[in-house]
Amino acid sequence: MRYSLAASLLVSSAACAPYAPLPVHLETRTEIDSRVANVHVTFNEPVEGELTYTYGRHCSGTHQLRDAHHTVARSNSNSESRLVWLMPKDAESGGCLSAWDSNGALVGRSEPQRFQTVKKRDLRKRDGGIAMTQDMGIDTWGPWFDGVKLLENKEISAVDAEAAKSKEVAIVGGGMSGLMTYLVLHQSGLSNLKILEASQRLGGRVHTEYLSGGPFDYSYQEMGPMRFPMTVSVANETYNVTDHQLVFQLAAEMNGLNGHDRNLSVDFIPWYQASPNGLSYNNGFKLPETGMPPTLAQIKQNASLAAPAPALDETTQKLQDAITKITSNETMMIEIATNMHKAHKDFIVNGLGGKGGEVWSEFAYMVNYLNATLNQTDIVVGSSADSSFWNSLYDNVYFSASTWSTIDGGLSRLPLSFHPLVDNVTTMDAHVDQVEFLDAEQRVRLSWKQKGAKDAAYQNATFDYAVIAMPFSKVKLWRLPMLPTTIKNAINNVPMESACKVALEYKTRFWEHLPTGPIYGSCSTSTDIPGVGSVCYPSYNLNGTDGPASILASYASGDWAVRWLSQTEDEHVQYMVDAMAEIHGDVAREQYTGRNNRRCWYLDPYEGGAWAAPTIGQHQLYIPEYFKTYSNMIFVGEQTSYTHAWIASALESGVRGAVQLLLELGLVDEAKAAVDKWMARWIEV
Structure with a gap:
């Protein structure tokens, strides 16, 4: 469904009056739903001297240049061209666009233009081009595309x-x-x-590492992005995560442009974000009967198998509940899922506790607004102390997704296309x-x-x-x-987040044949082995029997991703080889092929980091700057x-x-x- 303005300008073309042929043809070729439009100019024969283009209420042959309501543009061009037509708020319905030669003679006239209710707006001019700024009608904090319908040029002019x-x-x-x-x-x-x-x-940070063979030999891991959230369930309703739909639209577009060539196709398959047989390896604990860590399903049946969570005192628990209420607010989650741009604007304008947008880090909000102690705040937010609530809000929606997709053969097939x-x-x-x-x-x-x-x-x-x-x-x-x-x-000044990944290749998909049950895809295995982070199994070629396969043995971001930079690649990889054997048993050591890949994005000479991580205030301060054109x-x-x-x-x-x-x-x-x-x-x- 298209985004529509609350009050818009609707222009339609009526049947053309029986005017005598004129040397200049004027027309609009798209629906005009705002005060700015292109007028297309075609010359049936040359006209000497400067031309003046106007809009006037009357379309009759007696209408003269002096009767025009406003000038649209002036130009000496005799080639096919365009005008940028900026309609004043008092322009009346039923008028025509006209072209006049240097002697004031009529040389071109459009079909009548009929207006409906016009949203009043203060149109201003700017030097140096069109401004995609708040003042010019571009909503830089939210649905910027709404502002496309409210633009204005630096001056009344013609465009070649x-x-x-x-x-x-x-x-x-x-x-x-x-x-x-x-x-x-x-x-x-x-x-x-x-x-x-x-x-x-x-592809930039989109980087699939093929440890053996190519995309459909199915021994690869994603060293950059891995997955796309599709739908999220909130309050017993399911919503599309709409901003990520852009990825699927792009893939369909590229497939069409490439004639659905199999060698270039971008095809989506399910990504399994969770598995009940994911392992929980903490404090070195394994079940004596299987010699394996407990699975998530076993912990669900018997909570005593879980690693004990730190007990929270009453006031700290209340603080935890207050933060969870903010980051899991159902109204905001639905708005982020259905219109992330509008949700962002609402967050910037309304903020938290009526305090405006990105004024608070999570740490500052808890200490200065909720009056929490430093110890309570440290327990609740941990390493996210300096994060913006906006980051937590949209990440909470994305990672709450109930269905996910990935690209068959690896995400690198998208830039490949x-x-x-x-x-x-x-x-x-x-x-x-x-x-x-x-x-x-x-x-x-x-x-x-x-x-x-x-x-x-x-x-x-x-x-x-x-x-x-x-x-x-x-x-x-x-x-x-x-x-x-x-x-x-x-x-x-915007800092970059660090992330390190280690992919390891094994002779078979042994994780799909564990005594505790098969693990199909997902990043569900967790461990307290320092520096490992997430362990992710492939969501592709499930139950495949031919050839080797790979797992993402470690996905660490933040502090640990920086710490790993002090280790050589060989040391880092061997640590993860040992960690996978400790979690899964000797089968992991026996099955390891020796092929691996480590990618720490801080070390990448072309990227210098994994993703942008603006500090408090930077996000709100800088986004409007990106909407401006500086020095071309x-x-x-x-x-x-x-x-x-x-x-x-x-x-x-x-x-x-x-x-x-x-x-x-x-x-x-x-x-x-x-x-x-x-x-x-x-x-x-």
Whole structure:
């Protein structure tokens, strides 16, 4: 269902009056549901001199230039072009668009335009392009796509659509946000797009490691994102997790573009988030009858088998209950699931306890507002003390999902599907680390050195616009002194979370044949062995009998992911080999093939971290900055989105960045079409 404005401007084309043929043809080609639109101009024959385009109430032949209600644009162009039509709030229904030559003679007239009720709005102008800002009608804290219907240009002007679509645009980074930006711009008709990728692969943090063979030999693990939440059940109702639907839509789009080629297809299979036979190995305890740790199902039947939870005193328990009530608020959970963008705005505006948006860290809220002691707060929040409640709210919804999906053959098949589309426009090994704005030319210069060439000179290329779709930690901005401090801080100061994963390969899927019952998929096995974190079994090729298979022996984030950096890869891997044998028994040591992979994202030369982790206040402060175009640069990536660490976050930012550029170029029709295709269909209000 499309997002609709409470009060909108509806324009329809009536049957054309029997005017004599005129040299200039004026028309609108899309439904106009706001005060901004593209008017398409076609010249049936040349007209000399400056043309004036107007809108007036009357459409008769006696209507003259002086009778116009307002001027739409002036232009000397005789090529097919567009106007950015900004409709004043007092424009009346039933008028026509007209074109006048330099002598005031009528040379073009549109069909009548009929208005319904118009939402009054203060239209203002801005120098330097179209502003996707709060003042200009763009809701940077929530449903930004609503603002596309309320945009305005810097001045009343004509747009050469062909020239606009021929602008040279660099997309710096071939991760999911960069690829999504490319797709939207490419499908909008931009013809001079270039992707500059620092590594030799597409996908960025989407990284499937194939320990043996290829995708359908089924011995792989996800060293980056792993899964997609689909539905969540709240108050006995099931809701789609709508922002993640963007992933499924993209996969369907790429499958169609690739003619459903099996070698490139992106097909979804269930991801098993939980298994009743997941093991709980704590305090070294194993059941004497099986020699195995108890399963979750056994603990459910006999709670005494569980590791004892620390007893909470009455006041600490009340604090725990209060925080759980906040993070599991059913109304907020439903809103996040059905419209994450609107939920984000509600959180920023209303906040907690009537105190506004991201004012509180969880620690500060408990100590300063709930008057909890430091000890109580430490017990309740632990390592999440400096987290924003917004992070806890959306993560609680996502990880409460009742159904999940993953990609058959690995998530890397999603960026793989882009290769036929982008290979001819992609330069690999272009590790851009310097950006400069050439004021005289109004162009962006990007510079990089060829990988491995210590003494090589920088390679340079200039573009009309650059979409920065790479981790901000990799961009050097000292050549951009004109950038305001806020955007510099937004780029330089947002910390990155650390995560380390270790994948181990085994000769068979022994975990599906344990004496305590088969473990099919899931990350249900837990342990107090330090530094292990989550243990995840594959959700693909269940009960497969051929060839080796792999498990994610360790998924650690936060403090432990940093601690592991002090260990060599061999030491880290051997620790996990030993830990898996301790949990599962000797079968794990016997079945280990010796093949493994460790990925610590802080060590990745192209990413520098696993996902963005803005501190309290940064999220609210910086998001509006990402909606501004500075020195012909637009910034995208999951770090610029409302949520972090998910593929959907990167894709959403790519759509926003593409729409932002389309609006900068005056391509309003294309911007609205992109929003309607990629965003509006998932929003329901």
